[in-house]
Amino acid sequence: MANVGIVGIGHTKFGNSSEYDLSDVLAYAATDALEDAHFLARRKEVDQVIVGNMASGLFCHQSAVASALVSRMDMEPVPAELVENGPASGASAIKIGYMAVASGMADIVLVVGGEVMRKVTGWVGTDYVATMLHTDAEYNMGLTLPAFGGMFTRMYMERYGLTERDLALLAVKNHANGAKNKYAHIQAPCTIEAIADGPDASVVNTYVAEPLRMYSTCPVSDGAAALLLVNMDSPKAKGFPKRPIRIAGIASATDTHCVHNRKDPLKLDAVRIAAEKAYAMASLKPSDISFAELHDAFSILELAISEEVGFFERGKSFLAVRKGETDIGGRLPINTSGGLKSKGHPVGGTGVSQAVELVRQLRGEAEKGRQVLDPKYGMAVNFGGFGNNVVALICAKE
Amino acid sequence: MIDFSMYDQKEPKIAAYKCLKCGAIYYPAPMVCSSCDARRDPVTGKGWETFDLEGPCTLLSWTRLWNLPEGYSKKNMLFGIVEFENGLRASGQLEVDDPKTGMALHSTVVESDERPGDPVNVFVFTQ
Numbered sequence: 330m331a332n333v334g335i336v337g338i339g340h341t342k343f344g345n346s347s348e349y350d351l352s353d354v355l356a357y358a359a360t361d362a363l364e365d366a367h368f369l370a371r372r373k374e375v376d377q378v379i380v381g382n383m384a385s386g387l388f389c390h391q392s393a394v395a396s397a398l399v400s401r402m403d404m405e406p407v408p409a410e411l412v413e414n415g416p417a418s419g420a421s422a423i424k425i426g427y428m429a430v431a432s433g434m435a436d437i438v439l440v441v442g443g444e445v446m447r448k449v450t451g452w453v454g455t456d457y458v459a460t461m462l463h464t465d466a467e468y469n470m471g472l473t474l475p476a477f478g479g480m481f482t483r484m485y486m487e488r489y490g491l492t493e494r495d496l497a498l499l500a501v502k503n504h505a506n507g508a509k510n511k512y513a514h515i516q517a518p519c520t521i522e523a524i525a526d527g528p529d530a531s532v533v534n535t536y537v538a539e540p541l542r543m544y545s546t547c548p549v550s551d552g553a554a555a556l557l558l559v560n561m562d563s564p565k566a567k568g569f570p571k572r573p574i575r576i577a578g579i580a581s582a583t584d585t586h587c588v589h590n591r592k593d594p595l596k597l598d599a600v601r602i603a604a605e606k607a608y609a610m611a612s613l614k615p616s617d618i619s620f621a622e623l624h625d626a627f628s629i630l631e632l633a634i635s636e637e638v639g640f641f642e643r644g645k646s647f648l649a650v651r652k653g654e655t656d657i658g659g660r661l662p663i664n665t666s667g668g669l670k671s672k673g674h675p676v677g678g679t680g681v682s683q684a685v686e687l688v689r690q691l692r693g694e695a696e697k698g699r700q701v702l703d704p705k706y707g708m709a710v711n712f713g714g715f716g717n718n719v720v721a722l723i724c725a726k727e
Numbered sequence: 728m729i730d731f732s733m734y735d736q737k738e739p740k741i742a743a744y745k746c747l748k749c750g751a752i753y754y755p756a757p758m759v760c761s762s763c764d765a766r767r768d769p770v771t772g773k774g775w776e777t778f779d780l781e782g783p784c785t786l787l788s789w790t791r792l793w794n795l796p797e798g799y800s801k802k803n804m805l806f807g808i809v810e811f812e813n814g815l816r817a818s819g820q821l822e823v824d825d826p827k828t829g830m831a832l833h834s835t836v837v838e839s840d841e842r843p844g845d846p847v848n849v850f851v852f853t854q
């Protein structure tokens with residue numbers, strides 16, 4: 330297979346972009362990525378545009394956004410397609426872009442992922458996101474993604490002894506990282522006193538889906554991110570200003586639609602299998618990874634995913650968090666960007682945003698105070714549905 | 728005149744599915760039996776039978792959900808995952824005072840119009 334490298338990255342500041350058209354938000358990140366690669370004037374030489382988006386039809390009453398994007402950017406007649414894979418749409422778009430290059434059909438691919446979710450109220454948005462659940466057996470019952478997050482958290486607590494304070498520690502860590510990330514939705518640190526230990530903590534940090542609290546749940550965000558992929562073995566790969574960051578492994582896997590039909594609902598098989606395939610493709614093992622971006626839509630998922638990908642033993646990850654092992658200066662920094670909790674989660678954009686963070690860290694371009702010391706390999710896990718479609722990505726500096 | 732129409736009103740039920748070839752049971756409906764690969768044709772139903780998923784069950788996990796989506800008028804609601812005596816599991820609403828994982832429950836089904844669209848049958852697990 331061809332070696333595929335990332336030579337350009339782009340990212341909007343996540344937050345509230347509801348006054349903007351989705352095509353403009355996507356185009357902003359895409360233009361950023363082309364500029365970063367010094368390729369804006371040559372944009373029509375891109376062989377393929379792939380857009381990751383989950384639900385523009387619902388959130389923005391807008392369809393065919395990939396076609397809208399190329400026209401907005403004056404890139405016609407470049408081919409463009411949309412990839413929809415729930416909250417894993419972004420990483421799936423990268424995977425399809427990778428496949429386009431690896432197949433030989435394209436040498437230069439622009440991947441853009443994004444979502445504008447705040448044109449509708451939070452209640453309506455929660456309903457739209459819940460439509461990815463099983464229609465009869467989950468959605469119609471009134472269940473939502475936070476409800477599954479809460480039930481999963483309770484099972485984990487009762488089996489392994491995790492506490493609500495442990496979840497708060499994850500929020501403190503991720504907010505500390507996000508506070509230093511210029512792209513993060515919430516650029517404010519929080520203290521363990523304010524959200525767990527202090528007298529007002531239960532008011533500040535209210536329940537969302539017991540035992541999950543607000544500081545264990547990601548915000549609703551708008552935003553987009555973009556990558557320019559090249560075939561590193563092609564003559565076209567020459568002349569980019571920055572050394573490519575190589576995609577060493579990318580793989581995905583699926584699981585049962587209904588959470589209740591998993592033999593052990595605490596096991597996230599799609600995460601484990603996607604990660605195993607990505608490690609095999611990269612000829613790497615969990616101990617080779619320098620840092621990771623893990624899909625913490627609910628803080629419990631950062632823990633559960635870190636165990637499934639082999640960083641920690643099952644039921645032991647929160648002990649490492651207590652010791653600071655996943656802090657920026659720790660043995661294995663996790664969610665250096667602030668994660669979904671602090672950086673935000675524009676659903677279809679998150680997978681691409683995670684990849685942008687891998688590139689920033691591997692280039693040494695992260696802000697002071699959150700740059701990992703000389704990282705070699707970064708891993709990202711983008712989690713779709715409640716774990717029924719998951720993409721794992723490994724990027725390498727060399 | 729006596730109005731008999733009320734006698735036609737059936738109690739709402741939720742169906743589970745049984746593959747007649749190998750006996751495997753499912754909820755919700757599959758299109759292929761994962762034990763023997765028999766196909767289920769939802770139009771004819773041939774080779775499969777349905778039965779009401781109901782009765783005693785055990786609570787596997789639960790949550791009290793505070794940020795309810797559009798359509799729900801309550802401040803918060805309980806949801807849970809249960810396991811029936813036949814091994815099938817289901818997700819649904821919970822109406823108990825003091826939920827505890829592992830507690831014995833009983834399933835009921837109500838017709839709900841809270842979600843957008845036509846009314847649907849919903850599990851409500853009670854003590």
Ligand SMILES: [Zn+2]
Nearest residue numbers: 746749760763
């Ligand atoms: Zn069968």
